[in-house]
Amino acid sequence: MNDFQFQNTTKVYFGKNQLSHLHKEVLKYGNKVLIAHGGNFIKNSSLYQNVIDELESNHIQVFELGAVEPNPRHTTVNKGVKICKENDIQTVLAIGGGSTIDCCKAIAATALSDSDNIWDLIEGKVSWKDALAVIAMPTIASTGSEMDKSCVIANVELGVKSGINGKAIRPKAAFLDPTNTFSVPPHQTACGGFDIMAHLFDMNYFVNADKYPLQFNVVETLLKTVRQKLPIAIKEPENYEARATMLWAASWALNSFCTSGFKTQASLHALEQFSSTLDLTHGLGLAILTPKWMKYLLDRDQSVANDFARFGVNVMGVEDGNDKVEVAYQAIDALQNFIKDELGLPVHLSELGIKNLPIEEMVEKATKGEKSLPRAYRQLTKEDCAHIYCMCL
Amino acid sequence: MNDFQFQNTTKVYFGKNQLSHLHKEVLKYGNKVLIAHGGNFIKNSSLYQNVIDELESNHIQVFELGAVEPNPRHTTVNKGVKICKENDIQTVLAIGGGSTIDCCKAIAATALSDSDNIWDLIEGKVSWKDALAVIAMPTIASTGSEMDKSCVIANVELGVKSGINGKAIRPKAAFLDPTNTFSVPPHQTACGGFDIMAHLFDMNYFVNADKYPLQFNVVETLLKTVRQKLPIAIKEPENYEARATMLWAASWALNSFCTSGFKTQASLHALEQFSSTLDLTHGLGLAILTPKWMKYLLDRDQSVANDFARFGVNVMGVEDGNDKVEVAYQAIDALQNFIKDELGLPVHLSELGIKNLPIEEMVEKATKGEKSLPRAYRQLTKEDCAHIYCMCL
Structure with a gap:
């Protein structure tokens, strides 16, 4: 059994009536805050107005970065960095x-570095250690980024997604209000939910290391x-219990408790190149992939049968x-039927009108130019990856 | 569902080969450390010698407080405070x-306060907020104190156990090495293990609040x-997997994740006055109590049947x-048989030769002088408490 470290x-402020704690968390670090969001949908929400009221009534100066993309671009990060550096946020x-x-x-780390470009940090050209304080207010149950210490950024010019990882960028506080996800x-609820399941499959459940029974x-x-939830x-978007369960589960799937002691290379997250190649939602890509990956492994090698059973x-x-x-089998x-019938998601790419895939390019990205995924739950060669992609069509 | 905060x-350094990280953790705060332990059993262990070697080879000056009692006394705490204050530890x-x-x-908080007596802090005569850094190296899977922010101290003169609670005394680091529990x-393994189960029963499982399904x-x-473990x-004291599971479970039973969102008053821990009255091991007291408490509640009121089933x-x-x-029923x-047959513990006090109890005194302590435990899983009046104590004989 592997030794591990956990911290x-x-x-976490969890629940409906926690927003009044926000100013305390901000004022620990200073009286200027940059709010980042995806655009008008958030900006026109009562949540946004409540946040502004909470901050401004406590004499906190607010700056804004809107239009953050799904798969956020390094150029958008750099815009945020500029605002932070110019205004001492x-x-x-x-x-x-x-x-x-x-x-x-990404903004938080770059703003305290010697560069104005996150990509310098990602490529290791500029070292970084500290970061501005990050506070997270998730509006969807999905990635679990709110308790995690890594981030993924897209460089569209290079056609690459990559990131940085370090405890300085772990959010200092996270406000998890299930009503913000109502x-x-x-469709997005389903994709986000499957992303949670895939984090659990990939990093903690289908693993090749000795398992700690508790985790x-x-x-x-x-x-x-x-x-279950x-x-x-x-079906019931305003079901508080179901939304609360999903939101808290997202955090716990990725907050490193579940992975403690495991060192397996993630198969599904390596294979999931649909989002970067076809601009598909990440969770949808994972939902299409997972049953195909399982079937491929079981057809090939019955040593997975006990785990899958x-x-x-x-x-x-x-x-x-x-x-x-x-x-x-x-x-x-059952998993494929669950995805189709209960989550309402397609199970083949053809249902989305996608009939061809740039398989070679995807395989290269999945294996990161290596010959295979050697430390995955079951090793996958390039041919294995290609075969699984074909099954997804 | 109750809102909650969690942090x-x-x-945590978990595993067999983590001790070399100890000096880094100590040197974050200074180069003087007070080691507290229970006495010769620890002092003669290879663990103790390894700790001393690790610290002294990194130029850390070591002070010592031995003979810390089970149910540690405030006078012992005060001895530690004196050493810390005199030596700037x-x-x-x-x-x-x-x-x-x-x-x-308790030493850590008192050493930075204006008093030399922990009991002043416990009684609120002296306020405290900060504390010296605490590092925990548990040698038994039991209380979970290593990730928790409270402590219980005994005042033998007053015949009272009480404590303080605050994030400053939460251990900065915990070294959890399952081999240290081999x-x-x-008997102690069984008592410690039942203590873990009772934490889960009391604060998280048999609760009267709306339950968060995830927790x-x-x-x-x-x-x-x-x-299971x-x-x-x-049976197999050197079974690494079983010891690791118990040690990590102890931490998780009390590290406030499990209690997040619950506000139930603990019944079993209130009733467990055998340790303070008869000097019985706390976990043994809980093991004797738990099935009696359950039977009393079920006999009285079948509304508990679904939970117990x-x-x-x-x-x-x-x-x-x-x-x-x-x-x-x-x-x-099944629980009582488990305690008797698989844990090897007595299920009645008479098996220990105890035929009488100072019931009135115990009831007063359990209810802290109030009329009842009003916010427990099921309300317990003084008569209820007395009845349950009689069932334990």
């Missing part, structure tokens, strides 16, 4: 999804809980049986 | 169980995991059935 310092507040939070982390439409059982419980959040029985409610291979079917 | 900043390192860690927390004898399911999973840790089925492996009251039997 997560983010202060101490805190960056993200209102939005994982993309907005990631953008703020307006997320069913492993908790991960399975999180998966089961998400499997996600369809409710889709356990998943079927304990998470998907499949009936157990002596023939674990049979139960494992039923588990994959 | 736990302790840095910046860090207090606990090597031992929850009592030693609690003692260090030498814990079966509640995780608590149930922790209970089930402890129920504790008997192994008892769920516990029986999901944690204890009792077969489910339509008659939830029947299943609930089976759950209590």
Whole structure:
């Protein structure tokens, strides 16, 4: 069993009536804050107005960076850096999804570095250690960026997504209000929810290391809980319990408790190159991929049968049986049916009118130019990756 | 559903090969450390010598406070305070169980206060906010004090146990090495393990508030995991996986994730006055109490049947059935048999030769002079408490 280190310092304010604590958190670092968000949808919301009121009534000066993209661009990060450097801003507040939070982390680190360009930090040309304070206010249950210490930024010119990682960019505080996710439409709710499940599959559940029973059982419980509550959040968007469960699950899927002791290379997140290549939503890409990846592995090598059968029985409610291979296939079917029927998502790219894929390019990105994914749950060669992509069409 | 706030900043070093990080953690605060421990058993251990070597080879000056009692006394705390104040010590390192860690927390707060007496802080005569750095090195899986921000101290003159609570005394770092618990004898392993279960029962599982499904399911999973691994840790004291599971479970039962959103008054920990009155081990007191408390509640009021039946089925492996009251009684039997047969603990005080109890005194302590425990899972009057104590004989 691997030794591990665990620390997560983010202060979480969870619930409906926590916004009045925001100014205290901001004033720990100074009286100027940059708010980043995705655009008019947030800007016209009562949440945004409430945040502004809370800050301004406490004499905090607010700056703004709008139009942060899904898959935030390094040029947008650099705009934020400029505002922070020119105005001596101490805190960056993200209102939005994982993309907005990631953008703020990137701004926070670059603003205290010797460069005005996040890409210099990503490429290691400029070193960084400290960062402005980041505060996260997620409006969708998905990436878990609000308690995590990494971010992913897109460089459209180079056609590359990459990021930085360090404890200085872990949000100092996160305001998790389930009512802020009530307006997320069913499709986005489903994609965000599957992203949570994929974090759990990839980094904690289908792993090749010795498992710590405690973490492993908790991960399975999180998966089961998400499997139960996600369809409710889709059908009843204002169901507080379902939204609260999804929002808290997103944080816990990625806050490094679940991964503690595991060192498996993520298969699904490596394979998920649909978002960067086809501009598909990340969670949708993962939902299309996951059952295909499982079926490919099981067809190839029945050593995965016990793990997949356990998943079927304990998470998907499949009936157990002596023939674990049979139960494992039923588990994959159950997952695919869940994605189609309960999440309302397509299970093949053809349903989206996509009939061809730049497979070679995607395989190169998935394997990062190496020959394979050697430390994944099951090793995947380039040919394996290509085969799985074909199954997704 | 209640709003809640959650933050736990302790840095955990988990595993066999983490001790070399100790000097880094100490040197963050200064180069003088007070080591507190329970006595010769620790002092003669290789762990103690390894700690001294690690510190002294990094030019850290070591002071020592031995003979910290189980249920640590305020006079012992005050001895530690004196050493810290006289020598300008910046860090207090606990090597031992929850009592030693609690003692260090109390020393840490008092040493930076205007008093030389912890009891002044406990009684609120002297205010405190800051504390010396606390580092915890638990040698038994039990209280979870290593990630928690409170401590309990005994004043033998007054016959009272009480404590302080604040984030400054939460350990900055905790070194959790399962091999440090290999030498814990079966009886202490069982008592410590039941203490973990009782934390989960009391503060998170049998609760009267709206439950957050995520936390509640995780608590149930922790209970089930402890129920599986504790008997192994008892039978195979050097089983790394079982010891690791117990040690990490102890931390998680009390690190405030599980309690987030719950506000129930603890019944079992209020009733557990055997340790203060009879000098019984706290975990043993809880093990004797828990099934009696459950039976008393179920006899009195069948509204608890569904909760107890769920516990029986999901944690204890009792077969489910339509008659939830029947299943609930089976759950209590299963728990009592588990305590007797798998943990090897007595289930009645008479087995320990105890035939009488100072019931009136215990009831007063349990209810802290109030008429009842009004916000517990089920309200307990003084008569209820007395009845439950009689059932324990």
